[in-house]
Amino acid sequence: MDKLHFNEHISKRFNEDLEDLKSQLLEMGGVVEQQTINAVKAIIGADSDLAEKVIAVEDDVDKREVNLDEQCTLVLARRQPAASDLRMVVSVIKITRDLERMGDEAQKIAKMAIQLTESGASPHGYVEIRHIAAIVQQMVNDTLDAFARYDVAMALKVAKQDKTVDQEYASAMREMATFMMEDPRSISRVMNVIWALRALERIGDHAMNIAEHVIYLVEGLDVRHNTASEIEEQLAKR
Amino acid sequence: MIEQPISGPTVGHPLVDNAKMSMRDVNVFYGDKQAIFGVDLDIAENQVIAMIGPSGCGKSTFLRSLNRMNDTIDICRVEGTLKLDGQDIYDPKLDVVPLRARVGMVFQKPNPFPKSIYDNVAYGARIHGLVSRRTELDEIVETSLQKAGLWNEVKDRLDEPGTGLSGGQQQRLCIARTIAVSPEVILMDEPCSALDPIATAKIEELIAELSENYTIAIVTHSMQQAARVSHRTAYFHLGKLVEVNETEKVFTNPDHELTEAYITGRFG
Numbered sequence: 155m156d157k158l159h160f161n162e163h164i165s166k167r168f169n170e171d172l173e174d175l176k177s178q179l180l181e182m183g184g185v186v187e188q189q190t191i192n193a194v195k196a197i198i199g200a201d202s203d204l205a206e207k208v209i210a211v212e213d214d215v216d217k218r219e220v221n222l223d224e225q226c227t228l229v230l231a232r233r234q235p236a237a238s239d240l241r242m243v244v245s246v247i248k249i250t251r252d253l254e255r256m257g258d259e260a261q262k263i264a265k266m267a268i269q270l271t272e273s274g275a276s277p278h279g280y281v282e283i284r285h286i287a288a289i290v291q292q293m294v295n296d297t298l299d300a301f302a303r304y305d306v307a308m309a310l311k312v313a314k315q316d317k318t319v320d321q322e323y324a325s326a327m328r329e330m331a332t333f334m335m336e337d338p339r340s341i342s343r344v345m346n347v348i349w350a351l352r353a354l355e356r357i358g359d360h361a362m363n364i365a366e367h368v369i370y371l372v373e374g375l376d377v378r379h380n381t382a383s384e385i386e387e388q389l390a391k392r
Numbered sequence: 393m394i395e396q397p398i399s400g401p402t403v404g405h406p407l408v409d410n411a412k413m414s415m416r417d418v419n420v421f422y423g424d425k426q427a428i429f430g431v432d433l434d435i436a437e438n439q440v441i442a443m444i445g446p447s448g449c450g451k452s453t454f455l456r457s458l459n460r461m462n463d464t465i466d467i468c469r470v471e472g473t474l475k476l477d478g479q480d481i482y483d484p485k486l487d488v489v490p491l492r493a494r495v496g497m498v499f500q501k502p503n504p505f506p507k508s509i510y511d512n513v514a515y516g517a518r519i520h521g522l523v524s525r526r527t528e529l530d531e532i533v534e535t536s537l538q539k540a541g542l543w544n545e546v547k548d549r550l551d552e553p554g555t556g557l558s559g560g561q562q563q564r565l566c567i568a569r570t571i572a573v574s575p576e577v578i579l580m581d582e583p584c585s586a587l588d589p590i591a592t593a594k595i596e597e598l599i600a601e602l603s604e605n606y607t608i609a610i611v612t613h614s615m616q617q618a619a620r621v622s623h624r625t626a627y628f629h630l631g632k633l634v635e636v637n638e639t640e641k642v643f644t645n646p647d648h649e650l651t652e653a654y655i656t657g658r659f660g
């Protein structure tokens with residue numbers, strides 16, 4: 155049953171309010187997605203200019219979060235939304251929070267990029283970063299698509315990817331431990347790479363959270379704190 | 393765009409285990425015109441059920457059938473089984489006067505009698521022969537006014553006319569009058585539609601308190617009110633009972649598209 159018709163209210167202004175929330179959230183998502191891409195590029199390409207840019211744009215992400223929150227509060231106060239409208243507003247509030255945190259993580263990666271560029275020298279661990287970043291960036295892209303299209307199947311796909319990221323992250327950590335044991339002088343540099351990997355893993359977590367909010371938005375089902383296969387089971391029961 | 397059918401069974405959970413009233417296949421007609429179509433519904437004991445739906449969908453008609461208020465409308469005919477504690481309330485042998493004491497009603501516009509505050513509350517207890525002595529009557533008047541949250545405001549002027557009270561006070565007076573005959577079920581038809589937000593908040597507070605000891609069915613055109621005061625919500629559309637669910641469910645994720653359209657203000 156396709157229940158999400160946000161443009162069919164008797165009040166046209168209510169339609170516009172909700173449409174605005176959605177488009178602004180997607181815009182914010184686009185900015186954060188680009189932040190992630192640039193941060194990874196900066197660290198792999200030892201590009202401190204690009205890293206500085208990521209750090210500068212982070213203010214804009216924060217502002218977008220505050221604006222969206224304010225608009226959600228206004229819609230709640232003015233419209234007392236119910237059912238799918240209520241779930242829309244609640245989801246936007248939550249997704250905004252996750253996007254803002256993704257932005258923070260991108261900023262951390264950018265900071266690591268600057269430190270690594272300053273210390274120069276051989277890029278241990280960049281293969282791992284590139285690898286995990288590819289998966290996580292796809293998740294971010296897919297989760298925003300899932301929201302834009304109210305696509306539960308796509309959201310579920312993102313949720314499933316989270317486990318892959320966790321596994322890749324664990325194996326990358328083992329690699330990093332080996333590097334540090336082999337060459338203790340590399341420890342501080344490898345630590346920076348570890349922080350960047352950790353930040354990427356967290357971005358994946360937030361993408362997964364957003365996927366869960368999308369499932370809540372579309373299905374009215376709160377699937378947080380469940381594994382992807384548990385979520386799949388719950389969805390199948392409906 | 394609404395694809396779910398209106399005909400077919402009510403979605404959600406119209407029946408419960410602890411029913412105070414049970415209605416089965418209820419059809420109501422005004423002359424040739426049918427206003428209620430095959431409604432199956434249980435009203436759970438000591439719970440508030442809200443009935444919502446567009447104007448003319450049959451909420452008042454259905455509510456009035458629950459204490460045979462429709463009997464007062466000549467052309468109105470009620471079919472089906474309607475039971476209170478398992479007893480058929482349309483049994484021809486049943487006396488409607490005690491029935492209406494057990495299933496009391498509060499109307500949209502407060503309708504106090506042109507009598508004193510005291511007599512307004514004492515009225516029902518007198519006609520139902522619940523008391524023999526003045527002291528007993530005094531006690532009923534006081535406790536009823538207390539339960540209706542009005543005692544402190546009127547205790548020093550019980551002899552003054554009920555019609556001199558404010559709208560919100562009058563509505564609470566009517567609730568006191570209903571409570572005075574010790575009903576088991578209280579029916580309320582848009583009890584706040586003539587009241588300001590503060591008087592409305594007081595009535596809603598009262599409904600929450602009363603629901604500990606009474607079973608309440610309330611018709612309301614305010615979705616927010618239904619969401620605030622009720623445990624279950626029933627959505628009527630064109631005389632049909634479309635959906636009944638826990639109120640929380642109805643207002644966050646209703647099962648029927650028509651319910652969704654109505655509570656979110658979409659074109660139905």
Ligand SMILES: Nc1ncnc2c1ncn2[C@@H]1O[C@H](COP(=O)(O)OP(=O)(O)O)[C@@H](O)[C@H]1O
Nearest residue numbers: 422427445446447448449450451452453454465
């Ligand atoms: N006394 C009456 N005589 C004839 N038709 C009536 C009477 N009362 C209600 N109706 C009709 O029954 C339908 C349901 O009305 P009602 O129960 O008052 O709806 P609601 O309370 O949901 O607004 C409407 O079509 C209305 O015109």
Ligand SMILES: [Mg+2]
Nearest residue numbers: 451452453611
């Ligand atoms: Mg009515």
